[in-house]
Amino acid sequence: MKNPTMAGAKELVAAALEVYGDDPAASDALKGYGRRLSEPLRIAIAGMVKAGKSTLLNAIIGEEIAPTDTGECTRIITWYRHGHTPRITLYPVQGEPRSLPLKRVDGRLVFVLGDVRAEDVERLDVQWPAPGLKDMTLIDTPGIASLSGDISARSTSFLTPLDTPSEADAIIYLMRHMHASDLRFLESFADTAVGRSGTVNAIAVLSRADEVGAGRIDSLLSAGDIAERYRRDHNLRKLALGVVPVAGLLAQGARTMRQPDFRALELLAGMDRAAREKMMLSADRFLRATDPEGMTAEARASLLERYGLFGIRLAVVLLRNGFDQPTPLAHELARRSGLDPLLETVGRQFQARADALKARTALVGVEALLRASPRKGTEHLAEALEKLQANAHEFRELRLLSTLRTTGVGLNPEFAAEAEALIGGLGAASHVRLGLGPDATPEQLADEARRLLSRWRALAENPLTDRAAQDACRVVIRSCEGIVAECSVREFQRQLAQHSSRQAKPLPA
Structure with missing residues (x-):
């Protein structure tokens, strides 16, 4: 089914290209936004030095292709994309990109930089035929608090640019403990152009979770308790969609x-x-x-x-x-090790709403361009942008989720928690929103969605419900209506398939 928000974003980028076609810089930026809409979701892995970023990336991919030592390569921003044949391309700060030789040592991929210094490399681009990279591009970033100020600043500016969208649509942030420096970075990421639009698109990982219990067999249980405490922390809750403990090395x-x-x-x-x-x-x-x-x-x-x-x-x-x-x-x-829960969280929170996150990034880019390079004849672009931002229900959900986790909307704790779930705060799948199991039938999903729809309509119509809470109710109601409509489509498709199957059966002799 065609996603109207994604279609609208593509149309807007194409229209902006027509207007800014004579501006090489603007045209290149818009073409980049257009490509991002068609590419897999970009997820950056970030954290302080020695948080275990490359190790976790290898675990997610299922192959040892990201260097985990303390050499030059761990100080370079490295993209990992799906490709049918392995290839490594070095993009220097100055000069033309060039291919690097593919070399494995003890089963691990080794990047042969030669005499090139990390400071002279803009990025490395690794194409690899790993199934896990088909649906997402992973970006390994140097430590935020690197001893090299230049490397640390480059990593920070890559993830948290001031007036343009981040190169990452979402982020997995690793921390060994919750320090003020971790919160400061997540606040910076939330304060990027995409973040200011009302999007919470970070997952926190309590990395090296086995060290919490000094390597005991029950270490992950202790780490889980700490992660739950962090998850409830008001300062972190408004910056991350969840906290997952992972023993990255394991x-x-x-x-x-x-x-x-x-x-x-x-x-x-x-x-x-x-x-x-x-x-x-x-x-x-x-x-x-x-x-x-x-x-x-x-x-x-x-x-x-x-x-x-x-x-x-x-x-x-x-x-x-x-x-x-x-x-x-x-x-x-x-x-x-905690990897499976992390992958499930990434799937629920990022990949299930990939179109919305990518469209959000593209719209922020167009908005920044209109603001930085205004010109005559862009009024229709501004109007289309405003309409898409205001009317796209996915964006309304993301904005409400951010508001629920920060200032609140005047709902009591029970309704606030239910609203967060129904708008996808625990995951975008219908059964997760409704609190049902993955094996729930379309009929069961529809029945529960209708029950909750009636409950939220009654709350919206209650004269004691204030304006902010009523606005939140309308978003939740629209989410419930979407689930009912989705279930109706699925039921129709099921009946159609049964009908086609009966039609295909041969008549008895």
């Missing part, structure tokens, strides 16, 4: 598990429990140990580097509890 190791890893873990699982626990009291003890027999020092060091003590402990417990094959073990480790 997630990367699980998604890229090798057969030698599994064999080494099997050897550990076969040891006497007391001897194994004594050996794993610290990383130093683990590396100096001589047991179990047949496990080399290289294998021990590789396990520690790829999984950490927490990951090794968890893998051994799972092996002894029936996950005795590589694939089931890898899947369970990925689930317990």
